[in-house]
Amino acid sequence: MDRTKYQELVSTFFEWNQSELVKIFAELLSAAAAENALTPAQIMSQNYETARANPEIHELPGNLKDARDAIFPYFWGTDSWNNPLHLENVRGPANQASLIGAIACLLKNPNLCTDRYSQRSNELEVKAITALANLIFYHTIDPWGVFTIGGTISNLYGAKIGLEKCVPGTMKTGVYGRRIVGICSQAGHYSNQTVAGWLGIGTSNLIEIPTDANLSMRIDKLEETLDRLYREKTLVAYICATHGTTDGFGIDDIQSIRQCAELKAKEYSVTMPQIHCDAAVGWTMAVLTDYDRTRNPLKFEPGLLKMIEKTQTQNVGLRYADSITIDFHKFGRGHYPSSAFIVNQKEDLKYLARTVNDTPYFSDADASRDPALFTLECSRPAIGPYAVIASLNGIGLAGWQMLVGRSLELAERLKERLAKVEHCKVLNAGTTGPSVNWWVLPKGRNAQEIFERLERDELTAEQRQRYVKEIRHLFDKRLKTMDAALDARLGFTTSFGYCPNGHDIPAWKAVFFNPRTTDEIVDRIVASIEEL
Numbered sequence: 001m002d003r004t005k006y007q008e009l010v011s012t013f014f015e016w017n018q019s020e021l022v023k024i025f026a027e028l029l030s031a032a033a034a035e036n037a038l039t040p041a042q043i044m045s046q047n048y049e050t051a052r053a054n055p056e057i058h059e060l061p062g063n064l065k066d067a068r069d070a071i072f073p074y075f076w077g078t079d080s081w082n083n084p085l086h087l088e089n090v091r092g093p094a095n096q097a098s099l100i101g102a103i104a105c106l107l108k109n110p111n112l113c114t115d116r117y118s119q120r121s122n123e124l125e126v127k128a129i130t131a132l133a134n135l136i137f138y139h140t141i142d143p144w145g146v147f148t149i150g151g152t153i154s155n156l157y158g159a160k161i162g163l164e165k166c167v168p169g170t171m172k173t174g175v176y177g178r179r180i181v182g183i184c185s186q187a188g189h190y191s192n193q194t195v196a197g198w199l200g201i202g203t204s205n206l207i208e209i210p211t212d213a214n215l216s217m218r219i220d221k222l223e224e225t226l227d228r229l230y231r232e233k234t235l236v237a238y239i240c241a242t243h244g245t246t247d248g249f250g251i252d253d254i255q256s257i258r259q260c261a262e263l264k265a266k267e268y269s270v271t272m273p274q275i276h277c278d279a280a281v282g283w284t285m286a287v288l289t290d291y292d293r294t295r296n297p298l299k300f301e302p303g304l305l306k307m308i309e310k311t312q313t314q315n316v317g318l319r320y321a322d323s324i325t326i327d328f329h330k331f332g333r334g335h336y337p338s339s340a341f342i343v344n345q346k347e348d349l350k351y352l353a354r355t356v357n358d359t360p361y362f363s364d365a366d367a368s369r370d371p372a373l374f375t376l377e378c379s380r381p382a383i384g385p386y387a388v389i390a391s392l393n394g395i396g397l398a399g400w401q402m403l404v405g406r407s408l409e410l411a412e413r414l415k416e417r418l419a420k421v422e423h424c425k426v427l428n429a430g431t432t433g434p435s436v437n438w439w440v441l442p443k444g445r446n447a448q449e450i451f452e453r454l455e456r457d458e459l460t461a462e463q464r465q466r467y468v469k470e471i472r473h474l475f476d477k478r479l480k481t482m483d484a485a486l487d488a489r490l491g492f493t494t495s496f497g498y499c500p501n502g503h504d505i506p507a508w509k510a511v512f513f514n515p516r517t518t519d520e521i522v523d524r525i526v527a528s529i530e531e532l
């Protein structure tokens, strides 16, 4: 081997060349900043055709600029999610405190599998989990948890604990032949399906309970379902409640769900299912739990204080969950992947525990500190803890309260404006959160009346189909005719979660995660609808 060339290679790619790195970081930062001036319509289109045909690898060793050039076309001009006109989905801009945390993490590149691989980053994970647990479970005594790569995986942990509780030993023996079900609501996230499928329970054994008009699981239907399942000798491993459904921000009443499950478990002498809470989106509302509405230190308006009062009542429900999923990369405006799975009682993690015999190369692992002994993952990134602690402390609790408060205000403003338009109907008027779901029908139609007839099942199949088509058609029409520099980009869902008489209800959708979205942008949405 040519030793000189080898030394050059090592020096270029494995030593800190600070000035070179800072220069390239500055260039990328400038490019990202310049991109902010673009409208969402100007993003560069994909070129999938040659992505597969030309997966080139350079022949000779280059330098850090080659690394930059290789990725730059896919970096520049391709993502406008920081733009305040983006309201499509539960994705907002990541905050800059999170950026500092995430970059620090990348520079150290810890692996959270065991504390030998991550040093103090593992301690940071414990701190981040405990901080989040205190917000959510409200000063709980013995919480524990881990960061995962997404809400789907965090939900998987909750379901897996339930499975082990209700059929001990499945980690070793599998579930063979037994009918085991999981339960969530009809407005629950599709990751519930993913989890049931991947756990071996089977998607057809995920029971979805209907919700009321506010997207909250119907307790009467839950009770009926548990009775039926237990009479059939079916095992119920878990109930996954949702705190903040993805489309309409429905909140399940976890206290009542727990009460109902406890009663039925006792009545049929079966093991209590795991009560897991999917708060991937909704956990962030917990920053409002302690807000003093009387002193009102942040001078919130009366309308917002009312919403906070309701939120504080709903947040109490979180304390009744055994375990919880939170996504810091959604309403938390953190970097991907920053999801956490948290149990209220550390003891519950024993259901996931393996021994060092199962994990040979962690033979010196200590079960009290080393997550690898119970996590699904082996290598595990630390972006989550770094993003969470940097964001929580950079922004501060009062900062978080302002950010969440503003999201609620913007959503409420849109709801109020839309409620005044006869051919529009706000579908999630009864939920308090950052998202709005609504119908737009052709002018001349009374959307409220049509909705009531749908709820009473008075519409024929043809009528339902026609209205669904009209709602979609008007959405597409706005998309074609809108001014990309002025009009917000909205989302569309084919079923927002409430399904009266089993009928899926489509909806237009806006999610207010971007703190730079303005009142004018909201008002312009309504104007653009009137112009259709």
Ligand SMILES: *Cc1c(COP(=O)(O)O)cnc(C)c1O
Binding pocket: 090, 149, 150, 151, 152, 153, 188, 189, 191, 242, 244, 245, 246, 278, 279, 280, 281, 327, 339
């Ligand atoms: C987004 C979402 C999930 C899935 O989370 P990922 O981080 O995307 O895997 C689960 N539940 C709810 C309610 C969600 O909104």
